[in-house]
Every structure is written in structure tokens, then in C-alpha cells.
Amino acid sequence: MRNLIIAIVVVCLGAIIYLVFNFFVFERQKPVFQSHSSLPTHWNLQDDLSLHFSDASGIRSYSVEVLLDSQILFSQNEVVLNKPKTFALSLPKPLTELKDGTTLLYKVCVNDWSNTNFFAGNTTCVDVSLVIDTSAPQIEILARSPKISRSGSAFVLFKVKDIALDSVTLSNGKNEFRAFKHTFKDITLAPDEAVYGAFIAWPLENVLFEGSIRAVDKAANKSQILLHFPKNLNVPIRKSNIRLKPEFLESKLRSLLDQISDVRYDEFADDRERFLFINEQARSKDSNQILEATTTTISNKSYISFGISPFAALKNAIIVGYFGDERSYYLDKNLVSVAYHMGLDLASVRNAPIFASNGGVVILRQYLGLHGNTAVIYHGFGLSSLYAHMSDSMLKVGDEVESGDIIGYTGSSGWAFGDHLHLEILVQGHAVSVQEWTNPKWVEDNINAVFEQAHRRLLERVSF
Template structure:
């Protein structure tokens, strides 16, 4: 006969096991992503300003997936549903005006659950352009089965300032002329309470402006690359609402022809100078190349580009926030009594066994005098680079202000360090034949925001006066009258 106490104990144990299994199963289920409790996130741009023309972008995201979302205008306590477009863009905080938009929809249920995307809001019907602000309510629900299978929902209201006025933009003064390969100055006024971006473009390259003299005025040196025939300079001002103003810069444009030459390559040159430089750089072994031509191309094209990139970085990163009250520059003359061995802009095609195998553009001035000649700094500045740089060999870059830098290459020795603040007319190095140099000389380049420009202009006192000093003085006189 069974003992009733044993039977009762067995039932209790079985009941406890069932409870533990039930609790454990519940904990396991609730720990799954399908029961996660993290609410979706809603993000708008830092400055909530809208021009009512472009779509206003809103980013919605969730740690698992978004199921649905909606947007409404809150007006006089009423909730008015708005049409929404999904924005297909590359970056996270998308820019609606540059993106592809899906059809307008309300109360969207996402057909394929997605973790993050942007939506664009169109101008609500009835909202006038002169409105000061509007209030939007955004609601997003994720795919979680939490909250009795309803999911997690985030609802937020945003006060959006309305700004449909373009920035005021006008050129105050600029250099009269710019030569292909050369530089020019521009000073302009840009005013907008929500001003966000100022860009100067020449149709190929972009340049940064700095605050000048008084509030609302800006100054910049720009360049016309020797590599580009077309030149369409203009200033673009954009505010945080997306309003854009454009002002052309009226330079007289002068084309310039640069020297064109063909240089035959010899085995002794490739086996000597070029191969030695490959070994000195140390990134590749000579055994990796299939031919002597490939060795030369590696130096003349690959290493040349690396050298350009390194110098560009050192010369293009500068303070654009501090106010420029004046800018004084003297003509550069880095090597006393130096003879010109090669000029800026020389185009060189290289042949091997009568075939053209590579090309390059010489973007500086080669000067030579005696071996180990002293290199003189003619204008004060800050050292931003002092190292071995590929084809340039031992190199120094000095920043002189207003985006203007100078490069001194192929040096033997250096008397300065990165970060040094230098006075004018001091010795900074000695010439040499490091890098891709065929004899002791100085390679001297002038750079505007990292781009190499025609040196001759910056070595000419008359050009500096007409194109830099006089333009600054004229701009100040005009600004003082405004």
C-alpha cells in the first residue's frame, strides 16, 4: 500500500519543478529580442530650423527594429496627421534635399522591419512662410512583443523654428586678376542669424573662409589649379534651415602655358636613384616589381601621390575661427643667389625605350647654389611638418596665416621642430639631395590651403601689393563706411 505522505511529497516536488520550469521559461522568453524593453529613439538636427521648402529630416532608430511611425502637427491643441516620406540617404542624419524620397504616406507601417532610417516632413498645409515656429509630434513603435505584444512606443514633440530667408551675401573686395596656377584674395560679407556653412568653390576645389576685421565679414585666399582649365569661382552661404545664397567672384581670368618636356629614362637611373629610394622608403621590396618601368611608376606616381597627400594635410589644417585683422607678407626668397633649375608647372612625360611610361607635374621651384646652402625663412610662421616625405625627402612645411604655407624639400639638415613659432629672416635648414633629387638643391613650394600655386607671384613684391595688401586696405575702407 502507498504511503499517503510519500504521494503528497512527490506531488509537491513535481509542482515546484513545474513552477521553476515556468519561471525559467518565462525569464528565457522575456530575455529574447522579441520581448526587449528599450524604446525607439527620435533624432532631429542640432539646430531645429526649417525653411518650409526642403523636407525636414527626422531620424528614427531602434536597437532591434521599427514597426511603425507617424508625424502630426500640433496646432491649437489639435493633432493634425502629416504626410511623411522615407528618405534614402547614405549618412545617418540625412540631408533631405539631397536624398531620394519615397511617396507621401501617413501612419506608416514598415513592410520590412529596419533598425534605422530617415523620414522627411513636407510643409504642412495652412502653415504660412512668415510663421515663427511650429510644433511637430513624432511617434515611433518597435517590433517588440513587450507591453502585451503592443511593443515599445516613443512619442516626442519638437518646436521647429521657421526661417525662409536666405543669407545676405555680397563680395566686398577681391584681387582683380587670377592666373591659371596662381592665387587670388576675396573678402566678402555673409549675414544670417542661422548661418551654418560658408564655402568658396572654383568649380573644382573648395576653400575655407576666416572671419575678417569686423563681425559678418570674411576673407580667403583661393587658388586656380594648374591642372584645371575651367575656373568658376563663387561663394556659397547656407543657413541651418537650408536656405542658400550664391555670389560669383569677378576675377579677370588669365590662362597660362607651362613648360612641356619629354625625359628619357635610363636603366642606370632606375637601378640607381629610383631603386635606392624604393629601399629607403621601405614599403615595398624591389623583388615585388615585374619590371623597371613598374619601379619607376611606383615612385613617380604612387609615392608622389602619398607625398602630396602628406604635405596637403600639413598645409590644409589651420585655424578658421580666429578673427583676421590684418595679413602682412613679404616676398619669399628662400635661397640667396640660387639659380633656377626647374620651374613651377613643368609638365614632364617620361619615356622608356621610346615609349611613354609615366608623367608628372612639377609643382614647385627648384633652386641651387652651393652644397648645403642655408635655407632662409622670409616670413614668420609655425612649423607644421618636419619629416622625410617620399619624393620630397627631408621636408619642412611652415604656416604663415590666412591658409598660406610654404614647403622646403630635399633638405639635408633641419634646424626646427614641429610646433616651433619662427621669426622672419632666420635659417631653418640646409639644402640637400634627399628624396627624388638628382643633386643638391632646394625644392620650394607655396601652398594655398594645401594646394601648390605659382611661386613667382609670392616672390614678387608688386604682385603682393596689388593682389593682397591693396585688396585688404580697400576692404577695410569699405567696411568702415558700412
Template sequence: MKKLWILILLLIAGAAGFVYFSPMFEKTPPSIQIESNGFTNLKKPLKVILKDESGIKYYRVTMIAGGVVSELATLTDPAMGKEVVLKINLPKTNAKQIKINIAAVDNSKWHFFAGNEAKKSIILQVDTTAPLTEIINNSYAIGNGGSAAAVVKVSDENLKDKYILVNGKYRFNLTPFVKKNYYVALIAWPVKEKTFDAELVAEDMAGNIVKEHIPYYWRKYRYPKAKIKISDKFINSVAKRVLEKMDIPIPNDPVEIFKKVNETVRAMNEKEIHDLTDKVYEDKISYFSIARFNPLPGSAVRAYFGEQRTYYYKGEKISNAIHKGIDLAKVKRAKIYSSNYGKVIAEKYIGIYGNTLIVYHKLGLYTLYGHTSVFKVKVGDKIRRGQVIARTGSTGAVFGDHLHFGVYVQGYAVNPIEWMDPRWIKLNVTNVINGAKRIINK
């Protein structure tokens, strides 16, 4: 009899151990993940992800709105699998707030074969109204490769994002201006783009999006074309030097050496410059003042912005590029002046541009000074108008001493000639911003 009781106890212990340790009786409830920021416009489905190692066999989703309970989805099916993705359509309601309840049960035999149950709830703020937008003032026209200004109004109590989108792909951030809900931006027409379109885009936390066209007339600039012969001397003494300085392997073929510099290195350099010049640092501005840029007084223009360059080696076309600045020449190691107040954000060697200085002037506007021989300022320095900031040189992918002067708006190269013309600045930038300020303050 004693042996029988021992056997029974062993069997009970074995069964208990099997139940406790067997995967069939796992005790972890399903995980419930709800992809939401706490807002809904009732248009976008609510995504819910259910996961469990033993598989999901049941789920139920309900909504409580204005005290009324609605069943949104339910299913019992042990073969649903270890991961179930639900996209729950939310019904229309006048309630400003709704509660979503989710329950899920797995295939475990735990709880007397009932399985493990998980429950999760989320409260969503209902917002079906899109942000309000208004174009307050903008430049009359913009040229290909050029710049323009815009002042807008965007209001929404749950505003998530607002910006100007050019050609559906170039984003320009807006800076708060003068009063609440008003914003200002400088924008650009990237030189490689044949057409131009600008939209004010605003989105709220619930996913309501509004787009408003900003009217600009087009100015079509005709940029020069240049055929440039590349010599062995340039390849051996200039192109190779750039690759060596950047620690890039040098090809054996002279054409490949030049292409490596003009295409691969140029792309790297332009990406770096974009990343250095794409930010707007002000939290808010109440005015914007800028004088004409004249970094090398008394100099001669050697090459213009937008110049479409085709390179030839021994009579064969080997590469091309678009010049994204203006080349100014004077005397060797000529003084380079700051035309406006600003802050130095980079002074470094940037491949084809050589020793390069970049200065920030507010509202996403930057100036670049390339091929310099000496820096007179350092990163973080605040510079004043008329200050000597560098000297010209021949560093980078050039032979002769000159200044490559570039202007950038939120990361995109624009025509410096515009910013060297006081009349253009007044008509297209300062008058637009000041005129908007008067409208806002009425």
C-alpha cells in the same frame, strides 16, 4: 479540492510566466529617432526613424504652430516591419517656432494586447531666410596655377558655414576680418584644372543656402613641357633609395621601380603635404602683410612650376608628372633664408621631396623647402625674416644639390613666381585686402 487549487495556481503561474517571458509580450516601447539640429526651413522633410523588435503597427505625427494642431502623418498597419523611416513634409507657417509630436505603438501583446507606446516631441526654430552675402573686394584676375584674394561679407543670425568654392569642389575657408560678418581668404586655381570659377557659399542652420559668383578675369599661363630620360643609374641609386627609406617593397622591373616612386610615392607625398598645409590657424585677422619670397639669393632657376614632365626609359614613355614648385640651384649646401615671418609646422623626410621644411605664414599661406641637407629650425619654432632655416641638398628623388621651393594656399600648390614678385603681391593681395579694410571702416 486542494489538488485542484494547486493545479489552478500552477496554471496561473505558468500563464503569468508565459506572458512575462514570451517575445509576444515584450515590454520595450519603440525607439523614436528624429534627425534634426533644431532648425527647419520648411523645405527639407523631417526624417523620423521608428524601430521595434516586434514591429511597428501604428504611428501619428502632429505639428503645433501658433496654437493650431495639424496632423502630418498617421498609419495603422501591423505589417510595417521592425524599422519604419518617415520623411515628413512640413507645411508652411508664419510661426517662428513649431512643435512636432510623434507617437508610435508596437505589435507587442503587452498592456492587454494594446502594445507598447512611445512618444517624443521636438521644438524646431523656423528660418526661411537665406544668409545675406556681399563681395567687398577681390583680385582683378587669377592665373591657372595661381593665387588670388577675396574679402566678403556674410551675415545670418543662425549661420552654420561659409566658404569659397572653386570649380564646385575645392573649398577655401574664410577667416574673420576686421569687423563682425566680414571675412577674408586667399584662394587658388589648382594647376591641373583647365577652367576656373569661384563662388561664395553660405549656409544657415535651417539649411538655407546662398551662392554668389566672385568675378575674376582669367590669366592663362603657359607652362613648359619637358622630356626627361630616366637612366638605370637614377633608378638604382635614387629611386630605390626612396623606396627603401619609406619601407616600400621594391619591384624587380626597373620601369616599375620608377613608376612606384613617381606615381605611388608622389601621390602619397602630395596627400601628406596637402594635409599639412590645408589649415588656417587664425581666429581673426585685421591685416595681412607679406614680402616677396627669395629663399636662395643669387640662385639660378633649374625648373619652373607647372612643368609638364614626361619620363622616358630606353626610348619608351613610362610615366608623367606636373612639377609643383620651382627648382633653384646655387652652390652645394647653400644657405636657405626665410623671407617672411612664420612658424615651422613640419621638418621631416617626405619621399620624393627628401628632407622637407614647411613654414606657415598666416591666412592659409605656406612655403615648402625640399631636398634640404640640414634643418636649422624645428617644428614649433617662430622664424623671422632673413633667418637661415636650412641648407640645400640632394635628398629625395634627385641627383644634384638644389632647392625645391613650393608655395601652398590651403593645401593647394600655387605658382611660386607670383609670390616672388613684389608687384604681383601688392596688386593682387595686399592692395585688395587693404582696400577692403578701408571700405569696411568707412
């Protein structure tokens, strides 16, 4: 029994000694490299680049080698005496001038203060490849719309030259817009060149427009040029007063609340509260869903190759509501709410077929509060079209449509006073004047002519 106790004590002491030496004296955890995922692939040699390490026992030393084609350009070794738990190592910049496109390999090793490995400590080594890129992107406008109007939109095609482009955006001074690559099939550009295009909006709520294009490459080099458009500040705003009849509200609000909300009809005090809920909260929810669909689900694929057709969704239609209308709603002679109409209302016969004017893909198809049965089709370059108040539609998200396909049928679903189509045109979530997009001359001058001018300009250079 005594021998067994002695054996157990010896084993326990051995375990304790092992733990002490391995976890305190001979700690075996290597320094942790913390910044690999955030490192760029290209370097402009202006910004400082740092590698970050951490270790519980502290950082003892580091070494750096800079290699070009397996030849060592620079080497450095240094002891870190203050034993920092975290350590930032700034990569040394090459002492000689190097051409853009040159790849440097940084071999970095960091050692800690552990007594393991015969008191040499633990070591972490990392290799970092960086392409030298000191040149900012070059932006050249190829063609653009001749002007832009407040509440309207414009189109621009431009060329960007850079060896490692990262992002291209447009701005109207307040809102940003993605740019999209465009390829002319009969034109081949240099490997470091690409054509980009985008629609840009001047939303009704923005008083000013200051256009610009900004390009940033993977080395964080930036370029920005102004996008000059002659501007039309005049916006035709029509004001209309709408009297809400109690019998209409009772029938319409009851069915709407049953379809779109968890709140029951009887939970509101009166029709005024019910209408405010529909016209403001449901409208806001609609807007958020449409914004998400037209900004986050759009892809780089474009259904616009060399132009677009005017939007003519209904045959023999008349306009019963204009874009930008300021609508004041009254109940019992009291002003209840004011809203702006962000689409074009078109009426024809009851349950009239709605036709696609341009190809695209369905990015939203559901019942929305005010809009009722709704479909949103994405066409390309950030452009989408919305069709609301439909009585029926067989489309579903992901369906591709071609010009002439039936989108659905007019109706009075949602907040509608009668059978009609509510048509919206959206540029990356911003509703713009539909009257422009239904006007053949405007479409030809502001969209199709831009494609033709840019193509001709590039073709002349290739031929030369």
C-alpha cells in the same frame, strides 16, 4: 519527492507564462526614435521634416503639439490602423506666418500595439525645438584680386549675413575651397554678419575657371553668387629633356629605395623599372601625403592678419627650375617618363639656410620619396608653403614659425640632381605658380591690397 517535482513544474509554468505575457502578449519595448541626431536645429518651412520611429509590435497612434512660448498653436492625434513596423511622422508646418528667429517646440508621442500598461501599449515621447529661418544667406564681395591666371591663384574677402550660417565654400568650377572667418580688430559687425576670406586656385590641369561663392545655413537655405575675375589663359610652359646617366641612377636609386620603400633595389629588372617606380609611384605617394596635410590638417587659425610678404626663402638665389616645367626623362635615348614640375627650384651655396618669409605652423615634416627631407608650413586662408630636398631641419609638426626663422638647410635629399631648394605654394592642396608668390608687386596687388580695400569699405560703413 513528488511535492518537489510539482513545485518545479509550477515554477517552470510560471516562468513560461511570465515570458509569454511579457515578451509576446505584454511586450514592453518602447517605440524606437531613430532620427534625433540627424534633425536640423533650424527650419526653412519649405523642406519637409520627418521623425522616424520603429516598433516590433507596430505603431498604434501618435500625438503632436506645437508650442510657441508655452502656448499651444496646434495639436493633432491620430490612430494608425495598418500597424506599420516603421513610421515616418511629418512635422506639421505652422498655419500662421512667423518671424525668422522664432523658436517652436514640437512635443511628439508615439504609441505601439503592445498589450502592456493595461492594453494601452508602450509610449515614446520626444521634444524637438526648431528655429524658423526662411531667409537665404546674403553674400557681398568686399574686395578681390584684380585677375587670375591659369596655374595661378587669387584672394577674396566677402561678408555673409545670416542668423545661423552652416558652411561657406568657393568653387573654381571643378574644385571646392573652404572659406575662413576673418576679423578686423577695429571693426565690430552685427551678430548675424561675418567676414570670410579664402585663396582660390586655378590648377594647371584645369582648362576652365568659373568662380563662385556658396553659402548654406542650418535651415538648408542656400545662396550662390558668381566670382568674376578677368582671366589670363596664357601659361608659360617650359619643356626640358633630362638625360639619365647610368652611374647617377645606380647611386641615387639605391639610396632612395633603401629610404622610402619596402621593395629592394635588386627586385627590379633594371634601372628603367627602378626609375619609373620612383618617378611615378613614389611621386603619387608624395602627392597624397601632401594633399592630406594641406587639406585635412589645416585649421581656422590664421597667421595672416592684414597681409603677407613675398616668399624669399633663399638669399642671393638663382632659379634653376620653374613651376610648370614639362620634364621628359630619357634613358639610353629612350623616353622613360614625363612629369610636370610643380614648384620653383632655387639654388645658392651648399647647405644654405632656408628662411621663413611668413609666419605659420608646421603641418608636415618628414622624409618623402621624391621630395626628400620636407617641411610644409600652413599660413592661413588655405595657404601652405612646402620646402623640399633639405639636408637638415630641426622643425617638427606643430611648431610655430615666424618670419625670419630658419626652416632648414638646402640639400639634395630625395630625387635631386644637386644641392637646391624645391619651393611649392599650395592652395588647399593645389600647387600654384610660385613665381606669383615670389613677386612683390603681385603679392601687393593681389593679396595686401585686398585686405586694405575690404577694411576701408567696412570702416566707411561703421563710421557712417
